[in-house]
Amino acid sequence: MPELPEVETVRAGIEKHVVGRTVRAAEVLNPRAVRRDLAGPDGFAAAMAGRTFLRAERRGKYLWFALDDGSEALLAHLGMSGQLLVGDPDRPLSPHVRARFTFTDGGPDLRFTDQRTFGHLMLVPFASVTLPERAAADADPSACLVGPSIARLTGHAERQAGAARRSATLPPSAYSRLVPEPIRHIAPDPLEDAFDPEDFAARLARKKTQVKRALLDQSLISGIGNIYADEALWRAKLHWARPTDTLERGEVSRLLDAVRDVLTEALKAGGTSFDALYVNVNGESGYFDRSLNAYGREGEPCGRCATPIRRDSFMNRSSYSCPRCQK
């Protein structure tokens, strides 16, 4: 499943193939792929035509392409099974292609493929406006000029004009710190500069929930899914059901180190698994089978103490842990 390392692999892989290119036509083959875009499939497709890809960016499991002057973005979430593939525009259309973008240069096209259709695409404005306004918005979310309710009611043309007007006040260097409006609530991920360990620890301490649930809470820390949550908890020797408000400071530090390590190592491995024109986010490829210590290893010996790994049911999914190392 695409978690942060897979999404970053896709972002880095796709960036060099699309940046600087202009969309000739967008085609939505399954309306569910753009279900969160209120312009609808036709509106989305029409609004994407003529857009130039400027940058490829990411936060947590979301990735986006800043378009044209950087005032709007094509936002993508890969869900459970999403892929972004670049290739010969004449190759056969697989049945799971949900959206397709061709380019004015006639070169390789971009396809959003998604078997389980949990992923989606949206054309959206950036959330923040000028830097002083950004500071105000951070202090008080309701102060954001482009709040969710406004964005939902506003059409593409108006959003476009508004975003362009606002972005005119921004120095180019500020763009990289902006995130698309629909993901304002997504916390920084542990691999970006904006991530603040102190803030994370403080917010974690205020929560009254289980530590694994907290790791999966994208508004607290982003980029972690079920697999890397289990792996990080195994490394940190923490039980998944441990109440967050009982964690000691040292344990939180250990957990954050484990999270960073597991994401970084997976990113290194994931970065080797695709070639030039085919960007693969298939969960089975590369590191998956080799370097997992807990996830999916029910009954197999723990790498530290040889106690069989246990599987528990949690949130309608599985949690894998060592009953001895992770009390």
Place this chain on the structure above:
DNA sequence: ATGAGGACCTGCTCGC
């Protein structure tokens, strides 16, 4: 306000 759980979705595997 916050936390917990269900819905969404499709392909694969397993057991009868």
Place this chain on the structure above:
DNA sequence: TGCGAGCAGGTCCTCA
């Protein structure tokens, strides 16, 4: 051989 149940899980929505 065929079929249905179970499973996989990220995010949003609803309910308590």
